[in-house]
Amino acid sequence: MKHNFGAGPGILPQEVLKQAAEAVLNFNNSGLSILEISHRTADFESVVSEACSLVKELLSLNDDYAITFLHGGASTQFAMVPYNLLGEGETAAYLDSGTWASKAIKEAKFFGNVNVVASSKESNYTFIPKDYTIPADANYFHVTSNNTIYGTQLHEFPESPVPLVSDMSSDIFSRVFDANKFGLIYAGAQKNMGPAGVALAIVRKDLLGKVDRKIPSMFNYQLHIDNGSMYNTPPVFALYVSMLTLRWVKEQGGVAAMEKINNKKAATLYAEIDRNPLFKGTCAVEDRSRMNVCFVMDNPEIEKEFLDFAKKADIVGLKGHRSVGGFRASIYNALPQSSVDHLVSTMQAFEQLKK
Template identity: 60%
Template sequence: MKKHNFSAGPCILPQEVLKKASEAVINFNNLDLSLIEISHRSADFVAVMEHAKDLVLELLDLKDKGYSALFLQGGASLEFLMVPYNLLPEGGKAGYLDTGTWSSKAIKEAKLLGDIEVIASSKDANYNYIPKNYAIPSDLAYVHCTSNNTIFGTQIKNFPKTDTLLVCDMSSDIFSRKLDFSQFDLIYAGAQKNMGPAGTTLVVVKDEILGKTGRKIPSMLDYQVHIAKDSMFNTPAVFPVYVSMLTLEWLKSLGGIEAIEKINEEKANILYQEIDTNPLFQGVAKKEDRSNMNVTFILTDESKKEKFDSTWKAAGISGINGHRSVGGYRASIYNAMPLESVQVLVNIMKAL
């Protein structure tokens, strides 16, 4: 039976990407060697890394605009610490939007290195909305936000306007919608939502903002070190980088971010329409802040839960149980999720 993978992450990947990746694990580039056993400094893998970085900048329309793309390790969680190490001066202050679990974790790590001001928070309503109409202090080294909140199903539609540096954790909606990416000075994203398997993290940073904190930064946490070594200061996560490259090639072949955004909007619209018109379901996030990647909803009649759960499981649906902090259900509809799978879920909801 075909499985419909709504998992929040690690998440669904395009079938053609999985096929190419599996072939490369056996025999990469007709070398009669596996991708995961060749030297990361071989010409074959260096070409993979360079192509992956080029695709990132091309798709984000940041090529030749003074940005570097990096594939690092440690997940987005390590970036919670790397960002202040590289951008927060000794004695400096940074501002954070607190819109969910991951932004609160980023705040916790940043507080280890300096004065962190939470400039707005939606914690008061269990993060079911994005704060608005907040003031941004003028004495900040940077402002940090999280573009999409995987657990709570919210997404920033209008980003902070600031005269200082703007940093964004885009782990769960990178490459999913058209934005002016040049408004950000630093973007980071774990691969395991919209790019590839867990194990590598994308960082896109404006070169000119680095090296200005006066800090002594450990080598593994220094973006300038990784830029100078072309993301190979230490052995990179070869397989996740390769799969990310394949996924970015797939996205480019579809027509890039502009094309996938239209598909993502269609998927989200049909699912939210069912949630809004079917009295048995109710959305969790405020309508104006709903995510097009993670759709959170609950049953209004718990007596229907057993039937609903057994029906979607029988249909081959996987991964739609909500996070424990929210409850209910969460359908993650990342770039590689086919419209057909969303329609299967909607049909089950209609028939309940």
């Protein structure tokens, strides 16, 4: 058995993989593969409908919100958000807490003014900025809820005088939060929701249609919403697997149950990092991510040795991002506690080896 700590595309539930594999050969007993059916069939329309319903149910969203599934991952959303919400000459506020937040800021500058209210860049993004003021005249305030590269996470979202927008690509459906306080939430699927190839956007309906610019069809939230995520051919397979994964989250007991499981996994791993003299964490303790656990060796010269040791123990995906180094254990929803326990045992075994 492989223990998959990869940051993304991330681990998926085994039962979801089995269901998806069956659908590749025969979807809903149609005699056709999910890879070759028309997205206009009743069978697939029911997939989209169920996926949207599950998003609303799992996040307890009210009727002010529309759900749409889109191409292009979260990176396309970096531009799509300001395209739809930020008029020329207007200002949006952003919190710079990591690489993905920085990329979102870069894209927003093509459409209007950007006010970066705070940044932890000078400290290599080792903490989440906290002392800042959200300008009341901004069109929206954008945050990145979890930073996969640096291993930090917003554990509480700010009270905002303007619509709150968040990139939740790496921690959506992993913990309880009040989704109804947001103006817009977006997420690439390939961490906690499904495979790469589809992105989720949750949009408060009253925010749309307020900018004067003409928006190309594929970048227009309203057009995608009006067409039920099928303005053009959607990423059929990725959307189907996302629906199966959302169904699986519900079967586990929903987001509250996932949060409890995730908190235990994170606590187990961080306790070993703090106890084991060979390892140390890389970011502020109060901002530690419960999805992406980043750590290094106290002696960097033996990091490769540990990676090789872990590989022999069937642990994969542990190498840290190239811009940070060290290790990154991504412990997304589908990763079982047993895999975290196995990693901890491997760290302890390496400790004994080096004594």
